Amino acid sequence: xxxxxxxxxxxxxxxxxxxxxxxxxxxxxxxxxxxxxxxxxxxxxxxxxxxxxxxxxxxxxxxxxxxxxxxxxxxxxxxxxxxxxxxxxxxxxxxxxxxxxxxxxxxxxxxxxxxxxxxxxxxxxxxxxxxxxxxxxxxxxxxxxxxxxxxx
Amino acid sequence: xxxxxxxxxxxxxxxxxxxxxxxxxxxxxxxxxxxxxxxxxxxxxxxxxxxxxxxxxxxxxxxxxxxxxxxxxxxxxxxxxxxxxxxxxxxxxxxxxxxxxxxxxxxxxxxxxxxx
Numbered sequence: 001x002x003x004x005x006x007x008x009x010x011x012x013x014x015x016x017x018x019x020x021x022x023x024x025x026x027x028x029x030x031x032x033x034x035x036x037x038x039x040x041x042x043x044x045x046x047x048x049x050x051x052x053x054x055x056x057x058x059x060x061x062x063x064x065x066x067x068x069x070x071x072x073x074x075x076x077x078x079x080x081x082x083x084x085x086x087x088x089x090x091x092x093x094x095x096x097x098x099x100x101x102x103x104x105x106x107x108x109x110x111x112x113x114x115x116x117x118x119x120x121x122x123x124x125x126x127x128x129x130x131x132x133x134x135x136x137x138x139x140x141x142x143x144x145x146x147x148x149x150x151x152x
Numbered sequence: 153x154x155x156x157x158x159x160x161x162x163x164x165x166x167x168x169x170x171x172x173x174x175x176x177x178x179x180x181x182x183x184x185x186x187x188x189x190x191x192x193x194x195x196x197x198x199x200x201x202x203x204x205x206x207x208x209x210x211x212x213x214x215x216x217x218x219x220x221x222x223x224x225x226x227x228x229x230x231x232x233x234x235x236x237x238x239x240x241x242x243x244x245x246x247x248x249x250x251x252x253x254x255x256x257x258x259x260x261x262x263x264x265x266x267x268x
Contacts, residue, residue, distance in 0.1 A: 008205070018226070023229055
């Protein structure tokens, strides 16, 4: 009986060790930045080294403008919230100011949509048809989402 | 015209004859055989369990199965994590290339139409 328990213990310890070792060596790496996203694209789209270099250059070139637009959009969202607060507290909104905000917001929305479209088109040109299909499938939620966004 | 002899005929003759007398009563003999069979059987329960693990081939097979099981569940966890990570990266990439996705106004928030 003692030998049976020893064998069971040895089996459990071996199983746990194998589990931990395999999990630690194959665990996906963390990170959220552009480098991680590019590595993910390389893996998901099976990019060749040349394609990866071009995609990387394209994204590094577009990234500052996209981040600036994102900051601008966030600022406008805060402005929108301020309009909403004012409406709730005073029951009124400066119509001319709000009309100016809406116009500005539409311009930013257009610029965002145009930047996204340019980047997607440029990236698609680097990819082969299969990769392009996968890429556009991945972007589908974003491409649909832009239709529903914005202050009208 | 007589029928040819059949090899079953002697058996039918014996069947018709009176049944042979037993040397001993039947029930005790049946129980004796049951006891004999039980004693000669493989060990059961814990004893069988211990006996199985005492065999080197079984012990090696058991440890190997544990290792394979550990690897299998580790691979399942890795696959699940990888899928979650891919989804997360896809979302963050989509947010990067489309700044508008970060700017959805809160649900139900609308600016009123009154003005001064």
